[in-house]
Amino acid sequence: MTRQIVIGLEVHLQLLTKTKLFCSCSTDYIGHTPNTNVCPVCLAVPGTLPLLNDGAVALASRMGLGLRCTIQNYSTFGRKNYFYADLAKAYQITQYELPVATKGYLDIECDERTKRVRIHHLHLEEDAGKLVHPTADGRLTGAAYSLVDYNRGGVPLTEVVSEPDISTPEEAKEYVVRLRQLARYLDVSDGEMESGSLRVDANISLSNADGSLGTRVEIKNMNSLKALERALEYEISRQNKVLDSGGRIVQETRLWDDAEGVTRSMRNKETASDYRYYPEMDLAPIVIGDEEIEGYKAGMPELPWEKRERFAKSFGLSGEEVSILTEQKELAAYYEAVAAAGAPTARAANWVRMEVLRVLNELGQDISDFLVKPEALAELVTKIENRELSSTIGKEILDLLAREEMTLDQALERTGARAGRMSGDALGELIRRIMSEQPDVVETIKSGQDKKGAKLKFLQGLVMKEARGQADPKETAGLLSKFFAESTK
Numbered sequence: 363m364t365r366q367i368v369i370g371l372e373v374h375l376q377l378l379t380k381t382k383l384f385c386s387c388s389t390d391y392i393g394h395t396p397n398t399n400v401c402p403v404c405l406a407v408p409g410t411l412p413l414l415n416d417g418a419v420a421l422a423s424r425m426g427l428g429l430r431c432t433i434q435n436y437s438t439f440g441r442k443n444y445f446y447a448d449l450a451k452a453y454q455i456t457q458y459e460l461p462v463a464t465k466g467y468l469d470i471e472c473d474e475r476t477k478r479v480r481i482h483h484l485h486l487e488e489d490a491g492k493l494v495h496p497t498a499d500g501r502l503t504g505a506a507y508s509l510v511d512y513n514r515g516g517v518p519l520t521e522v523v524s525e526p527d528i529s530t531p532e533e534a535k536e537y538v539v540r541l542r543q544l545a546r547y548l549d550v551s552d553g554e555m556e557s558g559s560l561r562v563d564a565n566i567s568l569s570n571a572d573g574s575l576g577t578r579v580e581i582k583n584m585n586s587l588k589a590l591e592r593a594l595e596y597e598i599s600r601q602n603k604v605l606d607s608g609g610r611i612v613q614e615t616r617l618w619d620d621a622e623g624v625t626r627s628m629r630n631k632e633t634a635s636d637y638r639y640y641p642e643m644d645l646a647p648i649v650i651g652d653e654e655i656e657g658y659k660a661g662m663p664e665l666p667w668e669k670r671e672r673f674a675k676s677f678g679l680s681g682e683e684v685s686i687l688t689e690q691k692e693l694a695a696y697y698e699a700v701a702a703a704g705a706p707t708a709r710a711a712n713w714v715r716m717e718v719l720r721v722l723n724e725l726g727q728d729i730s731d732f733l734v735k736p737e738a739l740a741e742l743v744t745k746i747e748n749r750e751l752s753s754t755i756g757k758e759i760l761d762l763l764a765r766e767e768m769t770l771d772q773a774l775e776r777t778g779a780r781a782g783r784m785s786g787d788a789l790g791e792l793i794r795r796i797m798s799e800q801p802d803v804v805e806t807i808k809s810g811q812d813k814k815g816a817k818l819k820f821l822q823g824l825v826m827k828e829a830r831g832q833a834d835p836k837e838t839a840g841l842l843s844k845f846f847a848e849s850t851k
């Protein structure tokens with residue numbers, strides 16, 4: 363029987379503040395010596411008090427608005443008690459009863475249709491430290507001892523909790539991709555899964571035979587989008603097998619083991635009462651006035667879906683082109699600058715999403731490091747559009763500009779493109795020379811044996827190569843057929 367898959371995601375985003383949530387330690391903790399980015403507050407020395415970082419409240423509110431949530435005028439902190447070495451206080455300061463933002467949604471695209479995933483709420487909380495379990499072979503289990511590093515302890519997080527509206531692993535992945543894109547557009551979080559600034563916990567259950575909701579299992583420790591998809595696929599098949607054999611699903615937390623491709627039981631899932639939530643009496647409630655909320659709204663940048671719509675409309679681009687160009691707001695801004703510098707929009711779109719991305723990939727760069735100024739690319743693309751340059755030589759010039767600091771003029775000079783396009787008599791001469799160098803091929807074509815035109819294409823390729831991309835393919839093909847027509851008369 364087919365059971366309905368029900369998935370809800372909890373996404374933790376590390377907020378891009380300079381300092382931690384309740385003290386002035388830096389949030390730039392990666393690569394530091396363990397336990398050096400700490401102070402009495404984040405080490406929970408008795409007698410210290412937390413002081414709320416307003417910047418984190420502002421970022422969480424922005425994210426909440428991006429998710430079309432209602433920002434609450436009044437929200438509170440609580441203590442979530444759990445005794446574990448990565449948490450110095452033995453409780454985490456988090457929002458529980460009254461979170462900062464509630465009831466929103468995020469639309470995702472899957473199988474060419476739009477699906478709305480409702481957001482239950484978004485809350486603020488502090489991150490825990492990090493436990494390191496050193497094992498000789500890097501496995502998850504079997505360490506003889508554990509080490510704790512509190513550098514990350516107290517870094518601000520916002521947790522976005524979805525409703526269980528997600529029905530496939532693919533949708534789950536798409537949801538995280540869109541959420542991450544939104545967080546990046548809003549400068550709320552860098553959203554890097556590898557470094558842990560975006561972490562996903564998944565709750566998954568399969569419906570019972572009578573259609574009622576099944577027991578849910580929480581999966582943790584998925585460090586990439588691929589891992590999220592694989593872990594969910596594995597868990598769906600595991601739960602189906604258990605249910606098919608008449609067993610029952612235990613409510614628990616399971617860890618994804620990426621190397622083995624399995625989830626493993628970690629602990630029975632705690633319920634809210636296990637955490638003994640308790641009001642945080644050391645912190646005043648967060649009060650956000652209507653005026654302040656209006657201020658946040660006014661400061662919102664263009665959101666990804668707004669940019670997609672505008673790009674499609676003003677530049678006349680297809681859905682796929684738009685989604686590639688707007689994936690990163692920095693790339694979108696680059697394309698806009700190329701278009702604004704007068705480049706033909708369709709060809710510029712093509713060049714940015716194919717050639718610019720290719721070069722960035724080859725150089726391992728971000729668009730922010732890209733040496734080619736938008737104005738230079740605009741000029742290059744315009745020359746190609748006007749057939750002053752072939753695409754081949756254009757690519758060569760782009761490669762040069764991206765690797766060395768030089769002007770477009772210097773690059774044209776260097777590639778010899780300055781001399782101009784090869785056409786007319788010069789091109790005719792080159793074609794005749796190549797034909798004389800390939801008598802066998804020419805004979806085959808003349809005798810009508812080149813039915814599929816492969817030999818003719820071969821000749822054309824040789825010409826284009828010799829012309830170093832400066833010949834127009836159409837003109838070359840035209841001249842070739844003309845010469846053959848003349849010679850067979």
Ligand SMILES: [Zn+2]
Pocket residue numbers: 382385386387399400401402403404405516
């Ligand atoms: Zn601190």
